[in-house]
Amino acid sequence: MTKKVRVRFAPSPTGPLHIGGVRTALFNYLFAKKNGGDFILRIEDTDQNRYVEGAEDYIAASLNWCGIPFDEGIGKDKGFGPYRQSERKHLYKNYADQLIENGMAYYAFDTAEELDAHRKEHEKNGKTFIYNWHNRQKLKNSLSLPPEDVQTRLRAGEDYVIRFKSPQDESLKLKDIVRGEITVDTNILDDKVLFKSDGMPTYHLANIVDDHLMEITHVIRGEEWLPSLALHVLLYRAFGWDSPQFAHLPLILKPTGKGKLSKRDGDKLGFPVFPLEWKDPASGDVSRGYREEGYFPEAVVNFLALLGWNPGTDQEIFSKEELIRAFDLERVHKSGARFDPEKIKWFNHHYLQEKDDNILSAAFGELLQQKGIDTALPLPKIVSLVKERATFIADLWEQTSFFFEAPSSYNEKAVKKQWKEKTADIIKQLIPVLENVTDFSSATTEETVKTWIGENGFGFGQVMPPLRLALVGEMKGPHIFDITEILGKEESIARIRKAIDTLG
Structure with a gap:
């Protein structure tokens, strides 16, 4: 019978979740959902010295904002908890002892100073110090010391670590879904520390034990863990457990x-x-976030999904459901993926265009309130006129500020180009024409003004650019008569009069 797919994202709460961590979580989530499995969040906080207040909550909030919430974890116990490693520390000693009993690990009493001296001695001779098969019998451990000496040291409470006993002269064949088969010579592996006398396991032991007890079937993680793969596979073997399948994701590279x-x-x-x-709770420094910068979560997720994975087609825009259907670990790249800040903006622009005008205008309305602007103008209509030129909600303000604030000054370059000697006289004649328009809709006003221009023998260039300058203050904005419709007759005429008075 095939085991249910269970994957885990296991960050350390040592600060904010990096975008690379979000991508690892995303690939785990997509794989789980594609295969009808569970996505678990486990907090690996064995290193209490590096623990940062608030980081754990930040991780969960980030996943929720991205729309990739965990199925199981803190607050969602499905019988495999607790999900913080610090709350599981009572478990690990038994497993470390088990390895000692079956000869796969040993006590080491070497002090930090002694090991440092060995390192320096090796460096002096142009060598690298590795604690393993070739020197473990010469160092201070339970393999080299008499058994009664070891017991005396343990009873006396002497500091020790438990080290894994790496095998000698073996060619270890490892399988990785992304990288294929990897062969490792066990003679180059060091005897990693698994457990410390302070009662805390190292990452390697806790990780393996937790993955086994939580019945993790696939370990999908960053390639920085590739050097640990041999040790982890050997630990599964040492315990007599089935190993999960591994997939190491490529790095996200600098732009x-x-x-x-x-x-x-x-x-x-x-x-x-x-x-x-x-x-940062210690320094008070604030680091920017995609949410606060105005990115949509679906744009961030779509962008990240294509960093180091491709669907095998030219498709770039994917809903979350489409990503789940298309995702396949076999199509994850081996080489690093370059981060492109312009590409993520491209995605955001796309998703902004896709959003309903009412949803956008609600977000835009919040922005206006923050600026102290209370308006009765039709925001959905305003948004629909300018959103094509916007990538972020904040861009809507840049494109539409003139609707809410009449121009207090006029673009110098535009004035020089568009406001000629006779302009004020021509625009003055337009005022009664506008005053007589009863239906001030865009289409009616446009037809009336164009007819007036034709009947009076004016050129469009003599009227339209100066009219835009009067209404907007510069040469930007949507269709001029869409602007007059939204501003209304009274405000439009007031702005024209002000431009005539100001520019003469």
Whole structure:
């Protein structure tokens, strides 16, 4: 019988969730949903020195905002909890002891100073110090010391670590869904620390035990964990457990240059690298977030899905449901994916165009309120006229501010070009024409004004650009008679009079 697919996203609460972490969570989520499985959030907080207040809540809030909520985790216990490693620490010692009993691990009493001295000695001779098969018998551990000495040290409460006993002279064949078969010579592996005398496991032991107890079937994680794959597979073997399948995702690379994307790149080039705004509890520094910068979650998710994965077609726009149907780990790339800040804007522009005008106008209305603007103007209509030129809700203000605030000044370049010697006289003659229009709709006003222009022998260039300048203050905005309809007769004429008075 096939096991139910169970995947986990297991971040450490050491700060805000990086956009690379969001992509790892997304790929786990898509894989789980595609296969009718469960997506689990586990908090790996064994390193209490690096724990940051608020980071755990931030992680959950980020996943919820992106629309990829976890099925199981803190507050959603499905019988596999607790989901914080710090609350599971009573479990790990038994497993460490089990490895010692079956000869797969050993106690090591070497102090930090002693190990440091060994390292320096090796460096002096141009070598790298590795604690493993070739020197473990010469170091201070339960493999080299007499059993009674080991027991005396343990009873005395001497500090120790439990190290994994890596096998010697073996060619280990590992399978990775993304990278295929990998062969590792076990002679180059070090005897990693699994457990410390302070009662806390290291990441490696806790990770394996938790994945086993939570019945994780697939471990989908970043390629920075690839060097740990051999140890993790060996630990499964040492316990006599079935190993999950592994898939290591490619790095997200800087927009330019070498190396992986960092907060510094975002700061330098002016884009966020975190899903939500983050305020550092220690320094008070605020880091920008995609939500606060005006990005839609579906744009962020669509963009991230195509970083290091492709559907095998030219399709770029995917709903979440389409992503779930199309997603396949076999189509994840091996090489790093370059982050493109312009491409994510392109996605945001697309999703803004797709949104209903009423939804956009509600968000725009909130922005106007923040600016202290209370208006009775038809926001959905205004939004529909300008949204094509907008990427963010904030752009709607740049495109429409003149609707809510009459021009207090006029663009100098435009005045020079459009407001000629006879302009004020011509525009003055337009006022009674507008006053006599009973139906001030866009179509009627346009027909009336164009007829008047023709009958009086004026050129359109003598009337239309100066009219726009009077209403808007510069040469921008939608169709001129859509503007007059929204402003209304009284306001339109008031603005024309003001331009005549100001520009003469």
